[in-house]
Amino acid sequence: MAHTQAHNDAGTPASGSAVSGGALAFNARSMVHYWDEVVRRFGERPAVDFLGKGWSYGEMGEAVDRAAAGFRAMGVARGVRVGLCLPNTPYFVVCYFAVLKAGGTVVNFNPLYVERELAFQARDSQTRIMVTLDLKVIYDKVEAVRRDGLLDRIVVCSMADILPQPKKLLFTLFKAKELAKVPDDHGHVSYADMIGKAPPPPFEAAPCDPHTDVAVIQYTGGTTGVPKGALLSHANLSANIEQMLCVFRDAQPGRERMLCVLPFFHVFAMTVAQNLSVALGAEMVLMPRFELTMLLKAIKRKRVTLFPGVPTIYTAINNSPKTRSYDLTSIGMCLSGGAALPVEVKTQFESLTGCTLVEGYGLTEASPVVTCNPLDEPPRAGSIGKPVAWTETEFRDLDDLSKLVPAGEKGELCVRGPQVMLGYWQQPEETARAIEDGFLHTGDVGYVDEDGYIHLVDRIKDLIICSGYNVYPRVIEEAIYENEAVEEVIVIAIPDSYRGQAPKAFVKLKQGAELSADDLKAFLKDHLSTIEMPREIEFRKELPKTLVGKLSKKELVEEEAAKRQGA
Secondary structure (H helix, E strand, O other), X not given: OEOEEEEOOOOOOOOOOOOEOOEOOOOOOOHHHHHHHHHHHHOOOEEEEEOOEEEEHHHHHHHHHHHHHHHHHOOOOOOOEEEEEOOOOHHHHHHHHHHHHOOOEEEEOOOOOOHHHHHHHHHHHOOOEEEEEOEHHHHXXXXXHHHOOOOOEEEEEOOHHHOOHHHHHHHHHHOHHHEOOOOOOOOEEEHHHHHHXXXXXXXXXXXXXXXXXXXXXXXXXXXXXXXXXXXXXHHHHHHHHHHHHHHOOOOOOOOOXXXXXXXXXXXXXXXXXXXXXXXXXXXXXXXXXXXXXXXXXXXXXXXXXXXXXXXHHHHHHHHOHHHHHOOOOOOOEEEEOOOOOOHHHHHHHHHHHOOEEEEEEEOHHHOOEEEEOOOOOOOOOXXXXXXXXXXXXXXXXXXXXXXXXXXXXXXXXXXXXXXXXXXXOOOHHHHXXXXXXXXXXXXXXXXXXXXXXXXXXXXXXXOEEEOOEEEOHHHHHHHHHOOOOEEEEEEEEEEEOOOEEEXXXXXXXXXXXXXXXXXXXXXXXXOOXXXXXXXXXXXOOOOOEOOOOOEOOHHHHHXXXXXXXXX
């Protein structure tokens, strides 16, 4: 029997959400609604902590209104795209909601991108206004893009203005060389001038159709080719907020403190850290980058209660001797995304903190959350959980995508729900390939078990075809993770003259641990079939990661290809 799973019971939907007649239905809202509501309800409560300096929701609300007026004066209106090239700072939150309030569309830019990548995204999205910091390392790249004629204006935000007084003094004395020289011309406007010249609040938000107005153009990672801009409507993002409120239904509005270490320019953090915080009236404890000691101090200082992360961050906390010096018991709930969460990482982190750490799954095209392990049920090892509210999932036959496969059999995961994007920016053919009958093709291979839990085994493009058999790198990785000496592992395909392809494992050991390739292969004999056994095992001091801390195969695949081409 073929299997389609609709899941409408991941908790009680928040007010304004609806499930009618068992079908998918959702009462969409503008993202501005959530902002105006949190300012109205929790105006006196802390909204943001940045390295010890704080702002209330009322103060942030006034800044959003003034910035929205400033953007409107620059011509931002319905359909106008404004780029945010910022790390996690108060400026990101203010400008994000200000652009939306003015009626514009946010385009998230990774501030660590090189100039070429920034230029491609600015050109492709037709972004004409960019917001960034006055730090040379970011500003100089953005200014180069403007000089190339791709931007009309840069809104420049002062780093010193958001630092607490002692840090501000140190920054002024010792970091002057890191500040950019910003020209005083029509192509630049300072954030301080923009909000200082704006009329006082309130600011009347632009009209919005949540279903058709694009809130965010979020670019995919581009590991499978040229990056594409996913069009996320206000309805898509509001749906994912309501779905996350169902998952975190025990969270206390106005009382939570969210650790925001994952970058907001990434879709996971944008939704689960920033937007969910706004919906809950939670205080956002912002970290501009991941640094372990700074993170541990922030958890202790602010008594953080919610902590979305990626497995590499939880692993770093587990493995650091510094961790035992900090009280982390304030943490209540954690959601891990971005990559598979090893069971031992989950278990160790929960024992350190007393929190509940669950694994979820999502992708840019779904705003991003699709599934999550329930917080109130026993964990299902190796599962990404069940579909979140108002979400249908089904598995399609890998050889014939028009057919569904029975429960327990592997197929491509396809998803339908109110969080699925409108499509790709200016790419109708790619959109048609990605979405059929409302179902998004994820490119992920997995199955659903008898209890409705979804298990992923790999990406379609990552499959290793070994003597005609499908070999899944994730299965091999999970087996290697069971060896207590292993901290991180990546498995890729390498050419094999006899079998076509074979697995190769890149392994990072825990500090002080010793393990040889022969010892690891002996360990794996009881965990893997002969065809799944890695042909090569290479130990590395570090494994490549994406800018959000996710283990990255791309560099290793390119390295192996270059090595073999050279040979």
